[in-house]
Amino acid sequence: MRKKGLTIKDVAKKAGVGVGTVSRVLNNSPHVNPKTRMHVLKVIEELGYIPNPHARRLSSGHSGIITTIFPQMVGEFHQLLLMGIDRVLENEGYTSFVYPLYSDNRYRFVKESSDFVLGTDGLIIDALNVDRLLSQYIPRNTPVVSLEYESSNYDSVLVDNFYGGMLAGDYIASFEGEIFIVTHRPESELESTVFDERVNGFIESIERKGKKVSEIFEIPLDWLQAFNIAKGIFRRVKRSLIFAATDYFAFPIVEVARLLGLEGKKDFYLCGFDNLTLSNILNITTIKQPIYEMGRMAGEILLKRIKGYSRKPRAIVLKPELIVRKT
Amino acid sequence: MRKKGLTIKDVAKKAGVGVGTVSRVLNNSPHVNPKTRMHVLKVIEELGYIPNPHARRLSSGHSGIITTIFPQMVGEFHQLLLMGIDRVLENEGYTSFVYPLYSDNRYRFVKESSDFVLGTDGLIIDALNVDRLLSQYIPRNTPVVSLEYESSNYDSVLVDNFYGGMLAGDYIASFEGEIFIVTHRPESELESTVFDERVNGFIESIERKGKKVSEIFEIPLDWLQAFNIAKGIFRRVKRSLIFAATDYFAFPIVEVARLLGLEGKKDFYLCGFDNLTLSNILNITTIKQPIYEMGRMAGEILLKRIKGYSRKPRAIVLKPELIVRKT
DNA sequence: CTGAAAGCGCTTACAG
DNA sequence: CTGAAAGCGCTTACAG
Numbered sequence: 120m121r122k123k124g125l126t127i128k129d130v131a132k133k134a135g136v137g138v139g140t141v142s143r144v145l146n147n148s149p150h151v152n153p154k155t156r157m158h159v160l161k162v163i164e165e166l167g168y169i170p171n172p173h174a175r176r177l178s179s180g181h182s183g184i185i186t187t188i189f190p191q192m193v194g195e196f197h198q199l200l201l202m203g204i205d206r207v208l209e210n211e212g213y214t215s216f217v218y219p220l221y222s223d224n225r226y227r228f229v230k231e232s233s234d235f236v237l238g239t240d241g242l243i244i245d246a247l248n249v250d251r252l253l254s255q256y257i258p259r260n261t262p263v264v265s266l267e268y269e270s271s272n273y274d275s276v277l278v279d280n281f282y283g284g285m286l287a288g289d290y291i292a293s294f295e296g297e298i299f300i301v302t303h304r305p306e307s308e309l310e311s312t313v314f315d316e317r318v319n320g321f322i323e324s325i326e327r328k329g330k331k332v333s334e335i336f337e338i339p340l341d342w343l344q345a346f347n348i349a350k351g352i353f354r355r356v357k358r359s360l361i362f363a364a365t366d367y368f369a370f371p372i373v374e375v376a377r378l379l380g381l382e383g384k385k386d387f388y389l390c391g392f393d394n395l396t397l398s399n400i401l402n403i404t405t406i407k408q409p410i411y412e413m414g415r416m417a418g419e420i421l422l423k424r425i426k427g428y429s430r431k432p433r434a435i436v437l438k439p440e441l442i443v444r445k446t
Numbered sequence: 447m448r449k450k451g452l453t454i455k456d457v458a459k460k461a462g463v464g465v466g467t468v469s470r471v472l473n474n475s476p477h478v479n480p481k482t483r484m485h486v487l488k489v490i491e492e493l494g495y496i497p498n499p500h501a502r503r504l505s506s507g508h509s510g511i512i513t514t515i516f517p518q519m520v521g522e523f524h525q526l527l528l529m530g531i532d533r534v535l536e537n538e539g540y541t542s543f544v545y546p547l548y549s550d551n552r553y554r555f556v557k558e559s560s561d562f563v564l565g566t567d568g569l570i571i572d573a574l575n576v577d578r579l580l581s582q583y584i585p586r587n588t589p590v591v592s593l594e595y596e597s598s599n600y601d602s603v604l605v606d607n608f609y610g611g612m613l614a615g616d617y618i619a620s621f622e623g624e625i626f627i628v629t630h631r632p633e634s635e636l637e638s639t640v641f642d643e644r645v646n647g648f649i650e651s652i653e654r655k656g657k658k659v660s661e662i663f664e665i666p667l668d669w670l671q672a673f674n675i676a677k678g679i680f681r682r683v684k685r686s687l688i689f690a691a692t693d694y695f696a697f698p699i700v701e702v703a704r705l706l707g708l709e710g711k712k713d714f715y716l717c718g719f720d721n722l723t724l725s726n727i728l729n730i731t732t733i734k735q736p737i738y739e740m741g742r743m744a745g746e747i748l749l750k751r752i753k754g755y756s757r758k759p760r761a762i763v764l765k766p767e768l769i770v771r772k773t
Numbered sequence: 774c775t776g777a778a779a780g781c782g783c784t785t786a787c788a789g
Numbered sequence: 790c791t792g793a794a795a796g797c798g799c800t801t802a803c804a805g
Contacts, residue, residue: 127782128782143785143790152790167583172561176500176503178784179785179797180784198518198548218542219525223534235510256496259496377704467775499799500799501797503799555791776804784797785795788793789793
């Protein structure tokens with residue numbers, strides 16, 4: 120039967136050493152006699168002692184954890200980003216937790232509860248208006264890096280979404296047909312404007328070529344809605360040219376085209392955004408973002424900040440590229 | 447210019463009260479004179495004071511956070527589960543962080559670093575061999591709930607996957623053709639055996655009807671591989687009956703069928719597992735799991751444990767159901 | 774309702 | 790290499 124509240128003192132007493140020595144063993148300090156270390160380790164094992172994380176963090180001043188905040192958690196995109204972030208952090212003994220904001224309550228928690236937001240050593244925040252999200256308290260000892268949103272207070276890592284939209288526009292404008300946009304309507308006013316930028320870039324390019332967009336559909340990140348909109352478009356228009364501001368919408372659109380027996384690059388043209396695996400499988404033309412790379416850079420900057428780097432925040436902007444496939 | 451290391455003492459001094467009073471204000475204690483409260487709040491505001499989370503957690507003994515661990519993070523399934531978990535926890539002032547295990551390093555961190563795993567008030571662990579994952583240390587003050595894996599040490603919430611597999615088998619076996627299984631090969635020995643159970647249930651049902659499975663394909667959770675396997679099957683076999691142990695595989699399989707001009711329920715039959723949104727859109731027959739419900743129950747049990755409930759762990763088993771669509 | 778003080782369980786100079 | 794002690798920044802009985 121094990122005792123509940125084992126502390127470092129219990130270990131020290133049983134091992135016949137001071138708590139300092141136990142602590143050094145726990146933290147792999149080189150300044151411990153190998154024999155002492157072995158002995159202490161054995162006692163720890165016997166007792167089944169587990170250090171209290173909160174105490175460790177309070178006295179050491181750090182947790183070894185960083186938090187990544189996403190507006191929602193839809194899969195591949197986010198996992199890739201995380202892998203990029205890990206790439207850098209893991210070497211330094213850090214790891215990252217995820218806090219997805221798929222509900223109003225979660226937004227509220229982040230906005231109002233500095234307590235748990237600042238319980239880790241750093242924050243990477245994706246596709247959110249960071250400045251407003253954190254307006255109720257200013258993280259001072261907790262560095263923040265903003266992804267996909269250009270912050271005025273923190274370092275940012277961005278993709279040039281306007282340019283990406285233009286690439287899509289250049290592609291689409293080179294064909295004949297009626298032009299449509301299917302884009303994401305943010306579910307919170309705190310979501311960043313990446314989709315708007317893509318759409319604006321697209322429209323800019325289209326108009327430069329003297330053409331115009333017939334209709335813009337703004338919907339939540341919901342396959343079914345995209346599906347229904349595509350049905351409407353394909354049924355009404357003989358030949359449609361569609362820009363899906365994210366691949367997630369491109370998937371169901373292509374599906375509808377298939378159901379109706381429409382052929383890509385003949386009956387319709389479609390350009391997505393993101394270059395997810397499924398767009399590769401479905402052979403969808405899309406705009407590629409360097410997702411993993413973005414994560415990596417965000418991790419790098421955050422790490423520098425954690426280590427004390429204190430220059431003025433700046434933004435890094437990456438370029439997207441067009442990938443032409445069969446739509 | 448704000449000072450860096452503001453503490454509760456600075457606030458107390460400036461407000462002319464004791465730290466206890468500041469603490470009570472911070473924690474919304476009812477035992478504070480409204481005027482005192484207002485004043486302290488103003489000072490906190492002026493100073494821009496933010497309480498140190500680690501200190502709070504050390505003295506209060508809890509963090510208000512629970513951690514959910516997934517083998518990977520592929521999207522809809524996990525978000526639904528999380529929403530179910532939240533449903534219960536939010537009412538009690540808790541919120542949940544996610545720790546996805548998409549890399550070996552992450553497995554290692556969980557297995558070896560009790561420190562950060564136990565830094566929250568509770569653990570919900572999905573589709574992993576919890577007993578082995580946590581074998582290196584026994585969480586004592588941190589309750590654990592296992593999802594999709596029947597643990598011998600902790601409460602479990604499960605779906606009867608074997609039965610689900612049988613439902614799929616009953617469906618598939620009622621048609622003529624060559625039978626295939628496409629299932630997930632765990633990338634870590636610590637992943638749970640949900641897929642095996644589904645497959646075993648399927649085979650059991652098939653064999654009871656005097657039929658047999660031609661081939662079993664085990665692949666990672668990778669659309670491209672499923673895509674290629676489907677190609678092979680459809681090209682070789684005139685009429686195939688396929689059980690995809692997860693809808694994620696069913697999507698690309700249907701895609702290949704489309705490309706080859708094959709018609710569901712005529713040229714091939716396909717039954718997936720999970721009933722994700724995309725299987726609805728693609729009209730794929732599948733086995734429905736009560737995902738949200740599972741999350742909700744896991745959250746409920748965890749909460750009870752956090753509050754001190756200490757009976758012997760037990761397992762709750764939910765039933766899946768067959769949803770017949772156009773494949 | 775409030776303040777002074779003990780205590781949460783570690784880490785880390787400090788002196789040896 | 791090691792121990793005793795101060796300190797991390799809160800919370801929470803306790804006495805008033």
